[in-house]
Amino acid sequence: MSEKKQPVQKSAFREWLDSIVFAVVAATLIRFFFFEAYTIPTPSMESSLMVGDFLFVSKLHYGVRTPKTPLQVPLTHQKIWGTDLPSYLTWLDLPIKRLPGFSEVKQGDAVVFNVPNYAPDGDAPVDLRTYYIKRCIGTPGKTLEIRDTQVYIDGKPMENPKRMQHEYLIKVKEALTDEFFDKYDISNGIDATGQPNFNWQEVQLTAQDSTIAGLHDYVVNTYEENISEFKKLKTFVSAEILKSPKGTPDGEDGMTNEASATPMAGKSYVWNKDNYGPLWIPKEGVTIKLDSQSVDKYKYIIKYYEGNKNVVVEGYKISIDGKTITSYTFKQDYYFMMGDNRHHSADSRYWGFVPADHVVGKAVFVWMSLDPNKSFLSKIRWSRIFRFVD
Incomplete structure (x- = not known):
C-alpha cells in the first residue's frame, strides 16, 4: 500500500519569488486591459488638470489596443529602469487592433494618447511613444475653426471646458x-x-x-x-x-514651420493659436481630391500614419510606389486635440492630427495630487484627491 505523498515545503525564497511573479503578472494584466496610472508633468491642461496630478486612465472606454510590440519587459515604457537599454524587441511587429469599448472618443473627452511620430521619440513603435493628455476638440468628419480664441465645430461655437x-x-x-x-x-x-x-x-x-x-x-x-x-x-x-491677432503667425516654432509636420506647414496658411482654420478632420473611408490645399493639410497623414509604403511628396504632388495619385481614401479616423491651458499647450494646432491607433484611453479621475512647488507637509492638494475629470 503506497504512502500518501506530502506536499513539498517551499523555501522562503521560493515563496517570495512566486509572490513577485504573481504581482507583476497581475499588474501587467490590469495595466493592459483595464486601467493605467499616469502623472501630469506639464501645465498644458490647467486648471482642469494640474501639474502633479496622478490619474487613472480607463482603457475600457475606447477599447483595449492590441500591442504592436509584444516583446517588452513588463511594467516598462521605452527603457529598462535606470538604464538607456531599450525595454522592447522589434522582432514581432504586429498591426494594432482595438477590442470593443464602452464608447467612442467624444468631443470634450480628456484623452491620453501616444504623440505622433514627428516627436523626438518618433522612431519608437506607436504604442511606446511619449504619452500626452489633451482634450478632444474635433472628431472625424467635422470641420474645426478657431475665431478670436473661440472654437467652432461645423460653424457652431463649441461649449468651452469649465476651467479653460x-x-x-x-x-x-x-x-x-x-x-x-x-x-x-x-x-x-x-x-x-x-x-x-x-x-x-x-x-x-x-x-x-x-x-x-x-x-x-x-x-x-x-x-x-x-x-x-x-x-x-x-x-x-x-x-x-492677450490674443494673437488674425493673420499673424505664432513664430518660428509655430504653425508656419514646415519642419514641424503640422498640417498647415505649406506656405498658404498664416494661422495661430487664437485664429485657426477652417480645417476638416479626416474620417475613415472618406475620399478627398488632392489639390494644393489638401496636400498641404494631409500629406503627413498619407506619408506617416496610413501604413503606405514608398510615399514621395514633391510640391503639391504625392506618389505611392512610383504612381502619382490624384485622390486619397483615409484608412482610419483622426482627432484634433487641444490643451485647456490654451495659450501654453503644444497640441494639434502645432503638430497636427492624432490617429485613432495612437489613442490609449480616457482620463477618469485624479487619485492623488502633489504640488511640486510646496514643501513636504503641504504638498498634498486634498481638494483634488478622487476628483473625477470633467
Whole structure:
C-alpha cells in the first residue's frame, strides 16, 4: 500500500519569488486591459488638470489596443529602469487592433494618447511613444475653426471646458501676494518678456509703465471664473486676454514651420493659436481630391500614419510606389486635440492630427495630487484627491 505523498515545503525564497511573479503578472494584466496610472508633468491642461496630478486612465472606454510590440519587459515604457537599454524587441511587429469599448472618443473627452511620430521619440513603435493628455476638440468628419480664441465645430461655437485658461494681463492698485495666487490655483505665470515669473513679481511693461501711475501689472494664466472674482476686488482695475491677432503667425516654432509636420506647414496658411482654420478632420473611408490645399493639410497623414509604403511628396504632388495619385481614401479616423491651458499647450494646432491607433484611453479621475512647488507637509492638494475629470 503506497504512502500518501506530502506536499513539498517551499523555501522562503521560493515563496517570495512566486509572490513577485504573481504581482507583476497581475499588474501587467490590469495595466493592459483595464486601467493605467499616469502623472501630469506639464501645465498644458490647467486648471482642469494640474501639474502633479496622478490619474487613472480607463482603457475600457475606447477599447483595449492590441500591442504592436509584444516583446517588452513588463511594467516598462521605452527603457529598462535606470538604464538607456531599450525595454522592447522589434522582432514581432504586429498591426494594432482595438477590442470593443464602452464608447467612442467624444468631443470634450480628456484623452491620453501616444504623440505622433514627428516627436523626438518618433522612431519608437506607436504604442511606446511619449504619452500626452489633451482634450478632444474635433472628431472625424467635422470641420474645426478657431475665431478670436473661440472654437467652432461645423460653424457652431463649441461649449468651452469649465476651467479653460488663457493668458491675461491684469492691472491692480496694490501688489499681489503668493497667497493670492495660491487661493485661485494659479500655479505659475510669465512676465511681459516671456520669462517665468514664479515669485509673482509685478511686470514692468515699459519705461513709463503703469506702476508709475500707482498700478501693478501681472501676466497670468487663469480662467474666466477667476477673472470674475478678481473684478470684485477693491484694488481691481482691468483684465485683458492677450490674443494673437488674425493673420499673424505664432513664430518660428509655430504653425508656419514646415519642419514641424503640422498640417498647415505649406506656405498658404498664416494661422495661430487664437485664429485657426477652417480645417476638416479626416474620417475613415472618406475620399478627398488632392489639390494644393489638401496636400498641404494631409500629406503627413498619407506619408506617416496610413501604413503606405514608398510615399514621395514633391510640391503639391504625392506618389505611392512610383504612381502619382490624384485622390486619397483615409484608412482610419483622426482627432484634433487641444490643451485647456490654451495659450501654453503644444497640441494639434502645432503638430497636427492624432490617429485613432495612437489613442490609449480616457482620463477618469485624479487619485492623488502633489504640488511640486510646496514643501513636504503641504504638498498634498486634498481638494483634488478622487476628483473625477470633467
